[in-house]
Amino acid sequence: MTANLFTPYQLNETLTLQNRILMAPLTRCMADNDLVPTQQMADYYARRAQAGLIISEAVIIRPDGQGYPNTPGLFTPEQIKGWRVVTDAVHQQGGKIFAQLWHTGRVAHPHFFGGDSGEGDVLSASDVAIEGSVPRMRELTYQTPTPASIAQINQLIADYAQAAANAIDAGFDGVEIHGANGYLIDQFLHYDSNRRQDEYGQTPENMSRFALEVVDAITSRIGADRTALRLSPGAYFNMQVDARDRDVFDYLLDQLASRKLAFLHVGIFDDAMQFEHLGGRASDYMRKQYPHTLVGVGSFSAQTGSEAIANNRFDLLAIGRPFIANPDYVEKVQSGAELVEYSETMLAELV
Ligand code: FNR
Secondary structure, three states, rough: OOOOHOEEEEEEOOOOOOOOOOEEOOOOOOOOOOOOHHHHHHHHHOOOOOOEEEEEEEEEEOOOHOOOOOOOOOOOOOHHHHHHHHHHHHHHOOOOOOEEEEEOOHHHHOOOOHHHOOOOOOOOOOOOOOOOOOOOOOOOOOOOOEOOOOOHHHHHHHHHHHHHHHHHHHHOOOEEEEEEOOOOHHHHOOOOOOOOOOOOOOOOEEEEEEEEHHHHHHHHHHHHHHHEEEEEEOOOOOOEEEEOOHHHHHHHHEEEEEEEEEEEEEEOOOOOOOOOHOOHHHHHHHHHHOOOOEEEEOOOOOHHHHHHHOOOOOOOOOHHHHHHHHOOOOHHHHOOOEEEOOOEEEEEEEE
């Protein structure tokens, strides 16, 4: 019933996946205090190497991108070395792994990067703060971000490209740029968070500029065949919907169509969600606007994901929470074995 999930899929001339099941990026906050991946993380990923492709938990490109405790980085030699242990372990088991490159923008908190004073600048497209506090750290309320200057934008782009090069040095098969879920790149793509008056704001072309510059800097460094991008046109997380966002994503997806990326990936928790400004599901909208490989995700079972692929709604299926609960997810689905149900208590431990 799910046989189409177990057919190989050629992303491009460089990369062919052994099946169509991806492990979705899942932040676990288990790196050490220098944001270096641990041996435990290597074991965790190696146990899931049967996935056609693992996308790592989001990895911060530089210190001021950090918004949660113990999220791993890719900007120091020790972090690169730590990731090398992870990628070797996955490759030894016959798997493939991309690094998800992350800057949280206005979701960052100087508690994590401001040194002893715990103070520092949080960068975003504009000076629009999100409400609330860092999850499980209630004393850390979000601060009003500083709109990135042109010089700061150029530095961010350079730092994304360097992190991508570091990912290749660390043995990753490629990178997925985290352009989704209300983080830095997404903050430029929505009217709610982008109030800029310069060439990075006000029009779809301008609001897409930062995302496209990051994509172009990374692809010229490591190749488009090893570069993917996650986007959430629905603005469902840390972001307010504005119907005009649709025009931004229409423009952006059109521009991306000619860039020969490895794939685009929908950023969403439940793909049944309907968005009025997109005319329905985020995945269906992206499928319509973008003619190449699309990864669907969001509360799918192997069965419903397989049906979606059969109906040509997307090409590859990413699985998140069930992969936390079942390290042997691929084998279990293939053999028809019963799955362990995910629960949030599983996040306390890396198994
Ligand atoms: C996530 N998700 C996520 N997305 C992302 O782009 N980068 C990340 O680091 C994370 N981290 C993360 C942690 C945890 C604990 C959860 C539950 C989710 C979203 C994830 O990739 C996926 O889109 C959703 O989990 C929906 O897929 P499932 O779980 O329904 O298969």
